[in-house]
Amino acid sequence: xxxxxxxxxxxxxxxxxxxxxxxxxxxxxxxxxxxxxxxxxxxxxxxxxxxxxxxxxxxxxxxxxxxxxxxxxxxxxxxxxxxxxxxxxxxxxxxxxxxxxxxxxxxxxxxxxxxxxxxxxxxxxxxxxxxxxxxxxxxxxxxxxxxxxxxxxxxxxxxxxxxxxxxxxxxxxxxxxxxxxxxxxxxxxxxxxxxxxxxxxxxxxxxxxxxxxxxxxxxxxxxxxxxxxxxxxxxxxxxxxxxxxxxxxxxxxxxxxxxxxxxxxxxxxxxxxxxxxxxxxxxxxxxxxxxxxxxxxxxxxxxxxxxxxxxxxxxxxxxxx
Amino acid sequence: xxxxxxxxxxxxxxxxxxxxxxxxxxxxxxxxxxxxxxxxxxxxxxxxxxxxxxxxxxxxxxxxxxxxxxxxxxxxxxxxxxxxxxxxxxxxxxxxxxxxxxxxxxxxxxxxxxxxxxxxxxxxxxxxxxxxxxxxxxxxxxxxxxxxxxxxxxxxxxxxxxxxxxxxxxxxxxxxxxxxxxxxxxxxxxxxxxxxxxxxxxxxxxxxxxxxxxxxxxxxxxxxxxxxxxxxxxxxxxxxxxxxxxxxxxxxxxxxxxxxxxxxxxxxxxxxxxxxxxxxxxxxxxxxxxxxxxxxxxxxxxxxxxxxxxxxxxxxxxxx
Numbered sequence: 037x038x039x040x041x042x043x044x045x046x047x048x049x050x051x052x053x054x055x056x057x058x059x060x061x062x063x064x065x066x067x068x069x070x071x072x073x074x075x076x077x078x079x080x081x082x083x084x085x086x087x088x089x090x091x092x093x094x095x096x097x098x099x100x101x102x103x104x105x106x107x108x109x110x111x112x113x114x115x116x117x118x119x120x121x122x123x124x125x126x127x128x129x130x131x132x133x134x135x136x137x138x139x140x141x142x143x144x145x146x147x148x149x150x151x152x153x154x155x156x157x158x159x160x161x162x163x164x165x166x167x168x169x170x171x172x173x174x175x176x177x178x179x180x181x182x183x184x185x186x187x188x189x190x191x192x193x194x195x196x197x198x199x200x201x202x203x204x205x206x207x208x209x210x211x212x213x214x215x216x217x218x219x220x221x222x223x224x225x226x227x228x229x230x231x232x233x234x235x236x237x238x239x240x241x242x243x244x245x246x247x248x249x250x251x252x253x254x255x256x257x258x259x260x261x262x263x264x265x266x267x268x269x270x271x272x273x274x275x276x277x278x279x280x281x282x283x284x285x286x287x288x289x290x291x292x293x294x295x296x297x298x299x300x301x302x303x304x305x306x307x308x309x310x311x312x313x314x315x316x317x318x319x320x321x322x323x324x325x326x327x328x329x330x331x332x333x334x335x336x337x338x339x340x341x342x343x344x345x346x347x348x349x350x351x352x353x354x355x356x357x
Numbered sequence: 358x359x360x361x362x363x364x365x366x367x368x369x370x371x372x373x374x375x376x377x378x379x380x381x382x383x384x385x386x387x388x389x390x391x392x393x394x395x396x397x398x399x400x401x402x403x404x405x406x407x408x409x410x411x412x413x414x415x416x417x418x419x420x421x422x423x424x425x426x427x428x429x430x431x432x433x434x435x436x437x438x439x440x441x442x443x444x445x446x447x448x449x450x451x452x453x454x455x456x457x458x459x460x461x462x463x464x465x466x467x468x469x470x471x472x473x474x475x476x477x478x479x480x481x482x483x484x485x486x487x488x489x490x491x492x493x494x495x496x497x498x499x500x501x502x503x504x505x506x507x508x509x510x511x512x513x514x515x516x517x518x519x520x521x522x523x524x525x526x527x528x529x530x531x532x533x534x535x536x537x538x539x540x541x542x543x544x545x546x547x548x549x550x551x552x553x554x555x556x557x558x559x560x561x562x563x564x565x566x567x568x569x570x571x572x573x574x575x576x577x578x579x580x581x582x583x584x585x586x587x588x589x590x591x592x593x594x595x596x597x598x599x600x601x602x603x604x605x606x607x608x609x610x611x612x613x614x615x616x617x618x619x620x621x622x623x624x625x626x627x628x629x630x631x632x633x634x635x636x637x638x639x640x641x642x643x644x645x646x647x648x649x650x651x652x653x654x655x656x657x658x659x660x661x662x663x664x665x666x667x668x669x670x671x672x673x674x675x676x677x
Contacts, residue, residue, distance in 0.1 A: 084543035192631040222400040223570055224647075227614035227627035234624070249544065256616035256625070279619050293548040294618050295573025307552055308545045311513040 037111060039210055039243050040073040040096070040129075045105035047088070047095050051316055063315045065091040067267035068105075070342075075210065076237065078244040080258030080275065082251055082290070084312055088267040093213045093247045097129050098122060110210070127157050130204035134216035136196035140188040146174070146199050147184030153206040173202040176239075177232060194225035201232065205240070213245045218253060230257055251294050255279050263287050266315055266323040269342055273349040283351035286324045322354070330355060360432060361388035362532055362564050363412065363451075368426035370407060370416075372635070378422070379636035381407050383588040385426075386662075391531065394558060394565040396575040396596065399585035400611075400632045405568050408585075409534050412566070413447045414438070430532075448479050452525035456537040458517035462509040468520045469493075469505030472527055479528035492523040497553055515546035522553065526561075533558075536568045551577055572612060576600055584608045587633050587643035590662060593670040604671045606651075607644045642673065650675060 047066040050059045065088045073079050081089045094100045096107055098114065107115045114125055133139035140149055150170050153159075160166035171181030177198040188196055197217060204212050214233070218226040234257060237244065248254050254261055254275070261278045263271040263286065271284040282288045289306040308327045313319055319326050325335040335354060342352040370382035382404040389395045399405045410416050412428060414435055428435040430450055438446070455461045463471060469489050476484040486505075493501035496519040509517055518538060525533055535554065539547040555578050558565055569575060575582055579596040584605065592605040603609040613626040630647045633639065639646055641656040648655065655674060662672040 084545065194631050222632050224400060224611060224614055224628040225631055227616075227625035228629070230616070231625055231627050251544070252616045252618045252620075255618060256620065289545060291618065293544045295547075295551075295571060296576065296618070305548060307548050311515055311546065312543070 038072045038108075039075045039077075039110060040071075040245075041106075041108040042069060042071045042096060043106040043108070045069045045092070045095060045107065046103045047091050047100060048103045061316050064267045064318065065315060066095060066102075069264075069267075069269055070105075071262060071269070071272070073211070073243050073245060076241045076243055077260070078237065078246055078258045080254035080261040081245060081247045081264065082249060082254050082261060083264035084249065084290075086266075086312055086315060087264040088315070089247045089249075089264050090215055092264070093131075093215050093245055096245065097126070097131050097213050099131070123156070127207045128209055129211040129213065130207060130209040132197075132200050132204050132212060132214045132217045135220050136193055136200055137188075137220075139200055140196060142188055144187075145184065146179075146186055146188065146191075149188075149199065150174070150184070150203050150206050153203060157207050159207065169206070173206055176205065176236065177202045178228075192225075193221050194228055197221060197229050198232065201229075201236070205236065205242075208240070209242055211243045211245065213247070215247045216249070217246075219248065219250065226253070233257065251279070251291060263290065266313065266318050268323060269350075269352060270324065271351045272342070273346075273351075277346075277349050283345050283349065283356040284324075284353045285328050285330050285355075287351075289329075322352075361429075362391045362393075362431060363566070364388040364427075364429040365408070365412075366427040366429070368408065368411065368428065369424040370404070370411060371422045371424050372420045374419070374422055378424075380424070380638075381588055381635045382411075383638075385585070385588075385590055387583050387590065387593060389532065389564050389566060392558075392562045392564055394567060394578055394580045396567045396569060396579035396582050397585060398569060398572060398575060398582060400570055402587075402632055402634055403585040404588040404635070405585050406536055409453075409536055409566060409568050411435075412532075412534060413451050413453070414443055415447075415453070448475065448528040448530065450530060451532040451534060452528055452530035454518070454521050454525050454533065454535040454538050456540050458514060458521045458541070459509065461521055462517060464509055467506050467508055468512070472505070472520070472524050475524050475527040488527075492527055493520070495526065495557075496520070496523045497549075498523075513546075514542050515549060518542065518550055519553070522550075522557070526557065529561075530563065532564045532566065534566045534568070537570070538567070539574065540569070540571070547574070554578060572600070572615070584611075587638045588635060589643065589672060590670070591644065591672045593662070595668055598669065604665060604669060605644075605673050606648050606675075610647075610649060644673075 045066055046068055048062040048064050051061045053060040083089045095102045106113055147170050150173055151166055154166055160169055170184050174181050174183055179198055218229050246257055258275045261275050262269055265286050271287045282291055289308045292306040310327050321337045322335045322340050325331040340352045340354045342350050345351050345356050366386050368382055368385045371378040371380050373379055385408055397405045423436050472489045473484055489505055490501045493505055498504050498519050539550050551574055582596045582599045583590050584592040586607050592608045603612055610628045614628055628647050642660050645651045645655040660672050660674050662670050665671050
């Protein structure tokens with residue numbers, strides 16, 4: 037059974053104008069997205085800024101209210117859960133944030149930050165058990181139990197991200213949504229955090245929804261990869277297939293644009309014209325057609341459905357074969 | 358003119374004075390020939406940006422304090438120039454493009470007006486709307502006649518960066534310094550801007566100093582590469598040779614720690630520890646505490662930058 041199933045999820049934000057905050061339109065941040073995630077699996081979510089990947093991640097852990105669609109976690113519909121019921125279920129899914137500087141409360145010690153989750157879900161019978169648990173968690177993310185008494189500002193960016201990971205792990209979740217967990221870190225520290233996330237998955241088995249814009253990082257850590265453009269899924273396949281044989285012209289351009297260190301590699305670079313269009317007024321038909329190098333007449337009028345081009349390889353393009 | 362366009366000799370830059378002084382740049386030397394592109398690569402806090410800002414003395418002083426060295430721009434020492442001379446070289450000889458185009462543009466003026474301002478200052482004879490249109494066209498902005506009437510917030514990040522480049526080019530500089538020009542941009546837009554910079558460099562024979570933390574983008578554009586760590590250059594070499602065969606353990610570790618597209622998917626070779634902050638650089642070799650090939654003697658004595666092969670400089674006792 038799937039751990040997570042997202043069905044036709046939509047998140048639309050109203051755009052307000054004028055004195056009386058008249059709703060002038062909607063930003064379709066996430067528009068009809070469906071996906072599944074197996075226990076222990078890592079699904080990478082990539083796309084450029086404004087494509088809706090962060091909104092999707094946040095909607096799944098119910099930090100943003102979805103406009104339509106269903107989210108099934110462990111077989112249970114959590115789309116409409118509220119209050120205490122939602123809080124109880126949150127034990128199953130946690131989040132790691134992008135900015136390790138702003139996502140930790142500067143007035144709490146590391147022990148208090150991690151212990152808060154333990155207290156809310158009553159995971160420790162007494163004080164000694166709580167301390168022990170915090171020590172174990174710090175140990176698991178490569179810090180020392182002694183760090184529990186310190187404050188976030190005493191740590192470097194990479195160490196703070198480790199604290200964020202320990203906080204997420206504290207309730208032993210089955211799913212962790214990682215929202216750009218390494219993009220705020222120095223290059224030499226990114227690899228430490230990626231390795232840590234992989235080790236923890238091997239030892240404790242949580243599934244990851246890994247949101248990032250760096251394709252190389254996503255490919256490295258993910259089993260399957262989902263590519264988004266203007267709030268829609270344009271391609272979904274195994275990490276290997278999506279990098280070696282992308283079907284959608286947008287994915288192809290995205291991959292070709294990734295800078296390569298090796299100067300000897302003579303890859304053909306597809307430089308896309310123009311910018312990502314505004315999600316308030318997405319183009320008709322295929323949202324990518326104004327920038328697409330191979331667009332045809334029908335791409336401007338018919339929205340291409342996401343279809344299975346090869347077994348397990350989905351693409352939303354009329355021309356994908 | 359014979360000789361290099363820019364030559365930095367043993368630059369030493371402190372923040373603060375006396376006992377509280379923190380040395381951010383410690384003995385950096387390099388040169389850039391006319392028409393050449395040098396990339397300065399390093400992580401946060403390594404001193405790459407403050408080195409670049411020093412070329413036109415853009416750091417407020419105090420707190421910045423130049424403790425030693427020379428910055429020779431067309432043979433003249435920037436560190437000894439008075440205000441009038443500095444005004445002449447800023448824009449006239451060297452122009453800058455920064456990381457955050459949104460923060461570098463003035464939000465209350467139309468972009469055309471801001472480019473015109475740069476023209477008035479440096480090329481008054483060309484300060485006309487036609488020249489603004491020509492510059493915007495040059496940097497690949499579609500419909501420049503109408504876009505010049507836009508305010509910065511009406512443009513996307515990529516477009517704003519193109520405007521910044523147009524503004525930098527308006528004064529026809531001989532050296533363009535680009536400090537992380539693509540870091541704030543999306544991958545596909547990043548590719549556009551790098552393509553643009555490379556075209557412009559070929560068209561005008563302009564020299565370029567490109568600052569970045571991304572080793573991936575330098576292969577496309579750099580002639581030579583200088584890798585900085587903890588306020589010093591640790592490796593300096595022709596770009597192709599360096600990327601094909603890094604000699605300093607830090608350069609090699611940095612390249613290995615980045616996952617490669619289509620790579621094997623094995624465990625990444627992470628560098629332990631974290632980047633030291635200025636003022637907390639370790640004695641001896643500064644990379645020693647994190648170095649995978651460190652030996653005991655590395656902790657005692659700082660290694661010198663030495664030429665190990667023609668044109669290849671490395672600061673390490675044991676170049677790989």
